[in-house]
Amino acid sequence: MKLFHREKKPAGAYRCPICKSVYRHAGMAERCTKTAVCRLYNTPPAEVRETWRLVGGAASLGHFLAHPLLDAEPEGSGLYEAARAVQNTTRELFAALHRGFPCADHVRRALHAALMNEVAAIWPPVRFAHLGHVGDVIRSVICDARGEAAARGAGTELLDGLRQLEERVEALYAAIIPEGEADYEQDPIAGIVRLSDAVIGPKPEGRKPSLYLVNGRHLVVGRGRADVRRVMMEFGLSKPRIEGISPGEKFEDGRTAEEIIRTAVRVPALIGRMEE
């Protein structure tokens, strides 16, 4: 029988990345809270963590789509340039996150690993993934992430970065599917909902519900677009076109969107249809 040995590290082999205090286990060093700076880095406030999850997650997904093309496509080709534009934006977004939302490596690594687990569940690395399907899912998730970041009141720098990421990912998707007609069978919606949930994170229960019009017909109450997609998925509606309706907008019967939202028994929910 083959014997395995765990690598023995002398006591005190692990150090807090900030204050350098020594610990017996790596996990303990990563959770060091000896000084105020350790606390801030190792156990960052929710806002820092959730911003990395959302904005960092969107940037990681842009990278996931663009990165393989830089190796596979000749420099100067349309696809290569579109992919490089996406990469430039993801790099700027990460730089902005590092400046504004500092935290320890292990915090970011854990968030990234969780997102990549979701990605691997949709596109197992051993199987061929159609780049059109990958692009279709990721462009929608980035759109959801930008909407969520705006709703959370993220700063201008991040919002501008996300807007640029969305535009450039759309342009890259258009370069991947030049005929505007995708030639893959898979429905993108399950992947979109899964990854939207992953980057948006624990349900933002505190957020006020909004009213959305789907495909110009269905009225859905939800907290963000990912919520709306989840509802429409239950009805088997793929690729929903989602428009937000502002709370003050009036309907023919005189009710405002806000009043209609209040009639929803639960959130998210499909609450009605527009009459033709």
Ligand SMILES: [Zn+2]
């Ligand atoms: Zn420390």
